[in-house]
Amino acid sequence: MGTLLVAATLVVGSTVNGASRWLVIGPIQLQPTELVKPFLVLQGAVLFAHWQRIALDQKLLWLSIFSGLILLVLKQPNLSTAALMGLLLWLMALAAALPMLLLLGAAASGALLGGASIMLNTYQRLRVVSFLDPWKDAQGNGYQLVQSLLAIGSGGALGSGFGLSTQKLDYLPIQTTDFIFAVFAEEFGFLGSLMLLLFLAVFAFVGLKVALGCSSPQQRLVAIGCTTLLVGQSILNIAVASGAMPTTGLPLPMVSYGGNSLLSSLFLAGLLVRCALESQGLESARLKRRPAAGPR
Numbered sequence: 001m002g003t004l005l006v007a008a009t010l011v012v013g014s015t016v017n018g019a020s021r022w023l024v025i026g027p028i029q030l031q032p033t034e035l036v037k038p039f040l041v042l043q044g045a046v047l048f049a050h051w052q053r054i055a056l057d058q059k060l061l062w063l064s065i066f067s068g069l070i071l072l073v074l075k076q077p078n079l080s081t082a083a084l085m086g087l088l089l090w091l092m093a094l095a096a097a098l099p100m101l102l103l104l105g106a107a108a109s110g111a112l113l114g115g116a117s118i119m120l121n122t123y124q125r126l127r128v129v130s131f132l133d134p135w136k137d138a139q140g141n142g143y144q145l146v147q148s149l150l151a152i153g154s155g156g157a158l159g160s161g162f163g164l165s166t167q168k169l170d171y172l173p174i175q176t177t178d179f180i181f182a183v184f185a186e187e188f189g190f191l192g193s194l195m196l197l198l199f200l201a202v203f204a205f206v207g208l209k210v211a212l213g214c215s216s217p218q219q220r221l222v223a224i225g226c227t228t229l230l231v232g233q234s235i236l237n238i239a240v241a242s243g244a245m246p247t248t249g250l251p252l253p254m255v256s257y258g259g260n261s262l263l264s265s266l267f268l269a270g271l272l273v274r275c276a277l278e279s280q281g282l283e284s285a286r287l288k289r290r291p292a293a294g295p296r
Contacts, residue, residue, distance in 0.1 A: 159189030
C-alpha cells in the first residue's frame with residue numbers, strides 16, 4: 001500500500017520546488033514517503049528476522065518491493081529519503097547477520113544508484129558543488145547554506161534567546177523544516193546545541209539497550225530500525241544545517257514543522273516503547289491481569 005501511495009505521487013501528486021512528494025486530498029496533505037517509514041521498519045524486521053526460513057520466492061518478492069519503493073522515491077526526486085531508506089534496510093540486514101556478500105552487493109548497488117541520481121539531476125549536482133564551497137555563490141546556489149551557517153554562528157555560546165532568531169525573519173529559507181536546527185542553534189547557542197546532541201546520544205544508547213534486551217530477533221530489529229531512523233535522520237538534518245553534508249530534504253524528527261513527519265516519528269517512538277515493554281515482560285503481564293470479558 002505504501003509503495004502504491006508513493007507511486008501515486010508521480011501521477012497525481014502535488015509538485016513543490018520541482019519534486020512530486022505530496023498527495024492532496026481536500027484539506028489534507030499526505031507525504032507517503034514519511035508515512036511509509038514505520039511500516040518499512042516492521043516489514044523489514046519480519047523479512048530479515050526470518051531470513052533463513054523464508055522461501056526464495058518470498059525473499060525476492062519483498063526485496064523487489066523494497067527496491068521498487070526506493071526507486072520510486074528517487075523518481076520524485078528525493079535522493080535523501082531514498083538513501084535513508086536504503087541505509088535503514090541495510091543496517092537492519094546487517095544486524096540480522098545476513099550474508100556479507102549480499103550486504104556488500106547491496107551497498108555497491110546503492111552507491112552506484114546514488115551517484116547516477118546525482119549525475120542525472122542538475123539540482124543535486126548543484127547542491128554538491130555549493131556544499132563544497134557555499135561562499136563562492138553566496139547569493140545563488142550557496143545562499144541556503146550560507147544563511148544557515150550565519151544563523152548557527154550568530155548564536156554564540158548561549159544563543160539569542162527563545163523566539164529571538166533574526167535569520168528566521170525571511171533570511172533563512174525553509175527554516176521551519178529542513179533547516180530548523182540553524183534557528184535552534186541561533187536561539188539556544190552552542191550550549192543548547194550540545195545538549196541536543198547529548199540527548200540524541202542518550203536516545204541512541206537507550207534504543208540500543210532496548211534492542212539488546214529484546215527476546216525475539218524480530219523485536220530486536222524493530223527496535224534497531226526505529227532507533228536508526230529517529231537518531232540517524234536527526235544527525236543527517238543537523239549535519240546538513242551545519243555544512244557537514246550537502247543540502248537534503250530531511251526534516252528533524254519531533255522538531256520540524258509538518259504533520260506527516262511528526263506522525264511518522266511518533267509511530268516509530270511508540271514502536272520502540274512497545275519493544276521496551278515487551279522486552280521487560282510488562283506488556284504480557286498487563287494483558288494477563290486484564291479481566292476476561294464475561295457475559296452481561
